[in-house]
Amino acid sequence: MSALVREDKRGEADYTSLLVRPDEVQVSAGVFGTAPLYLIQVDEGLYGSWDLADLRAYLRPDRLNARAVARTLSRQHRYTADTLFDGVYRLTERATAVFTRTGLAIAYPEPAEHVLHPRRLRAGMDPTAAFEALLTGVMAEWRPTAKCVGVEVSGGADSGNVALSAAAADFAAVHAFGLLMGGRIGRLQRDRRRALVDHLGLRDTAVPAMQYPPFVPGGVRDRGLPHDPAGAFYQEAFDVMRAQVAARGCAVIFTGGGGDEVNAHHSRTNAELPPADHVPWLGPMATEALAQVNENVAPIPVLPVPTLMAFGLHNPAYLRLGIWPVAPLVHPRLIRFMEQLPHEHKRGKKMFRDRLQRAGLPESVAAPAEPENFLAVMESGLRTYGLPLLDDMLRDSLLVDLGYVDPDALARARDHAERAPVVPDLLCDTLALEVGLRSLV
Numbered sequence: 001m002s003a004l005v006r007e008d009k010r011g012e013a014d015y016t017s018l019l020v021r022p023d024e025v026q027v028s029a030g031v032f033g034t035a036p037l038y039l040i041q042v043d044e045g046l047y048g049s050w051d052l053a054d055l056r057a058y059l060r061p062d063r064l065n066a067r068a069v070a071r072t073l074s075r076q077h078r079y080t081a082d083t084l085f086d087g088v089y090r091l092t093e094r095a096t097a098v099f100t101r102t103g104l105a106i107a108y109p110e111p112a113e114h115v116l117h118p119r120r121l122r123a124g125m126d127p128t129a130a131f132e133a134l135l136t137g138v139m140a141e142w143r144p145t146a147k148c149v150g151v152e153v154s155g156g157a158d159s160g161n162v163a164l165s166a167a168a169a170d171f172a173a174v175h176a177f178g179l180l181m182g183g184r185i186g187r188l189q190r191d192r193r194r195a196l197v198d199h200l201g202l203r204d205t206a207v208p209a210m211q212y213p214p215f216v217p218g219g220v221r222d223r224g225l226p227h228d229p230a231g232a233f234y235q236e237a238f239d240v241m242r243a244q245v246a247a248r249g250c251a252v253i254f255t256g257g258g259g260d261e262v263n264a265h266h267s268r269t270n271a272e273l274p275p276a277d278h279v280p281w282l283g284p285m286a287t288e289a290l291a292q293v294n295e296n297v298a299p300i301p302v303l304p305v306p307t308l309m310a311f312g313l314h315n316p317a318y319l320r321l322g323i324w325p326v327a328p329l330v331h332p333r334l335i336r337f338m339e340q341l342p343h344e345h346k347r348g349k350k351m352f353r354d355r356l357q358r359a360g361l362p363e364s365v366a367a368p369a370e371p372e373n374f375l376a377v378m379e380s381g382l383r384t385y386g387l388p389l390l391d392d393m394l395r396d397s398l399l400v401d402l403g404y405v406d407p408d409a410l411a412r413a414r415d416h417a418e419r420a421p422v423v424p425d426l427l428c429d430t431l432a433l434e435v436g437l438r439s440l441v
Contacts, residue, residue, distance in 0.1 A: 016091070025099040029091045031112075031302040031332060035319055036312045037091040038083060041104040048091075051316045052083070053226035056440045059085050061398055064437075067296075069404050070289035072230055072433050075426065076276045078297045079305045081106040084229055084437075092298040093308060111300035115339035127345050128354050131337065135161065138331045140169040142252050147172040150250035150323075151202070152241075154178055155192040155365075155372055157352040158259025162328060164359055166254055167200040175248045176202040179237050181372045182210035182380075189372040192365045199361060205244045209374070212237040213381030214428060215389055221435045222385070229436025232313040233428055234374055236381075239317060246321040253323050257311075258330030261304035262338040263346040279426055281410040285403035303330045375425070382423040386431050390414050393430075398437050405430060 014032035019025070025046055029037065035050040042058050049055055068082045081089045091097055094109035121127060139162075142149065151166045153159045153176040166174050176197045180186050190206070197204040212219065219236035220227050232238065245253055282290075301308060307330050318325045328334065338346065345351040348367075356366035394414065399405040410430070417423045 023101060027091060027097040027099075029093055029095055031093050033093040033301070033303060033308045033311050034315055034325065036315075038088055039091060039097050039099075039104060040085075040088045041099065044101075046099045046104065050319055052088075052228040053440065055088065056226050059088065059440050061085075061437045061441055062402065063087070064402065064404075066285055066289035066404075067292040069399075069433070070282075070286045071293050073282060073286050073399075073404065073429055074276050074279050074290065074293070075429055076290075076293045077309055078293065079301065079308055080297050081108070082296055084433075090312070093301045093303065095298070108299050112302040114300070115336060118342045119340045121342060127341060128351050128358065131334075131351055132165070132355055134334060134337055135328055136165040136168045138328045138333060139165045139254060139326075142326065143169060143171060146251035146324075148175070148249050148251060149173070150175045150177050150245045150248065150253040152177055152253060152255045153193055153196060153202075153204075154256065155189040155196070155368070156256065156259075157349045157356060157366065158256030158329060160196055160256075160356050160361070160365065161259075161352050162254050162256050163196060163200060163202065164355065165328070167202065174200075174202055175245070175250055176200075176204040177241050177245055177253075178204075178206050179209040179234075179241055180206045181374070182208070182376050185370055185372055185376070186210075188364075188368065188370055192368060195361060195365050199359070203248075205241075205248070207237060207241045207244065209234070209237040209377045210380060212240050213377045213385070215381050215385035215431070215435075217385070221432070221439075224435075224439050226439050227436055228313075228316065229433050229440070230313070231432070231436065233378060233432065235317065237377065238314065242317055242321055242323070245318075245323055250323060253318060253325050255314075255325060255327050256329060257314075257327035258304055258307040259349070259352065261306055262329055262335060263349050263352070265343050265347060277426060279430075281406050281413050281430065283400070283403045283406045286405070302332055303335065378425055378428060379422060382417075382425070382428055382431075386423065386427060387414065387417060389431055389435065390417075390427065393434050397434060398441075399430070399434050 014034050015030040016037055017028045037048055037050055038052050038055060039048040040055055040058050047055060063086045064084055065082050065086050068084045071077055081092055083090050089106050096107045098105050149171050151163045153163050178193055180190055214233055215221050216236050220239060315325045353366040394407060394411055400407045
């Protein structure tokens with residue numbers, strides 16, 4: 001296990017540190033959580049990897065963490081040291097794992113401090129210009145590390161601002177990458193992306209996401225390749241895009257991750273969790289564990305919780321290709337700036353959209369009437385490939401055998417989905433978990 005360290009001029013660091021003493025090993029993480037580390041004790045040894053599939057020789061799909069399974073099936077995800085597997089722990093941001101003769105334990109840090117109330121702007125202060133300088137400066141710090149960089153460009157305000165700063169940061173080469181949705185929304189998205197990349201003169205690669213929906217033949221799930229069962233719904237499409245990033249020789253990929261969170265009109269420290277959707281096919285093991293979904297949750301982090309959780313879903317696949325993913329909108333300096341910013345500059349992402357317009361981009365790019373989403377891609381995957389998989393699951397299922405899924409209720413949901421105009425998207429969570437667990441057997 002080696003240390004990954006990146007220091008910047010203000011002393012912030014993205015790292016995993018390893019301290020070895022007689023009869024004790026300590027593993028600690030920094031604030032960024034870019035590469036989540038998974039740890040397991042096996043006999044007298046400690047094993048770890050940022051890719052859960054690397055540990056598959058030590059995983060037991062019949063020994064699961066019930067509350068983690070219940071979170072996954074009910075879409076009540078939490079940022080925690082828990083993983084789906086008993087005895088396997090995620091090293092969360094600023095946490096320390098301590099391994100001694102008595103076993104492996106995770107010590108959570110103190111809650112991170114945040115600015116709880118916005119401040120008044122000084123007279124003559126231009127927040128958009130300050131934001132632009134701050135974001136571009138954070139991204140430019142990667143210039144000595146990566147001559148060629150990529151930018152995920154979705155067509156939205158978040159990735160649009162990241163693309164503006166990537167172009168301004170004077171990298172030797174900047175490539176744009178994105179997934180194109182289908183239908184009318186996809187056509188509007190394509191026009192927005194084209195306006196942005198042409199305006200900035202970026203080399204662009206777009207992948208039609210509708211050709212690579214969840215469970216598509218040839219994808220990681222269809223082939224049964226070992227992967228994290230809690231991985232992203234749209235892994236198949238992103239895998240195709242990530243291969244293009246690697247083919248262009250990009251050492252770093254900038255993403256628009258965290259834009260929603262830093263523009264939220266409330267403090268992320270006390271935001272209430274949304275109510276959970278009812279999942280009628282939960283079995284007795286999952287139903288009982290629902291009462292525990294809020295146990296062992298990590299304390300308030302420096303970065304927004306949804307962003308850290310997204311890192312765990314998306315980043316390992318980039319790292320496997322030797323690409324370092326960076327979400328500059330949630331750099332601690334940007335977070336602190338946004339927390340202090342008066343709400344009127346964040347409402348509807350006003351400041352982000354103002355910057356796009358100042359750069360000369362049209363209203364259709366700065367404030368699209370119909371933003372892109374993945375719903376049609378998910379529906380296509382579930383309808384075409386997911387329902388046959390569901391039939392297989394009804395015949396033979398780990399989740400059913402272990403009591404996490406009720407087969408009769410799942411069969412009723414399957415019959416309903418066949419006739420319904422839209423397949424319930426919660427079925428994707430169950431199918432993805434089943435397929436992922438089987439990939440590690």
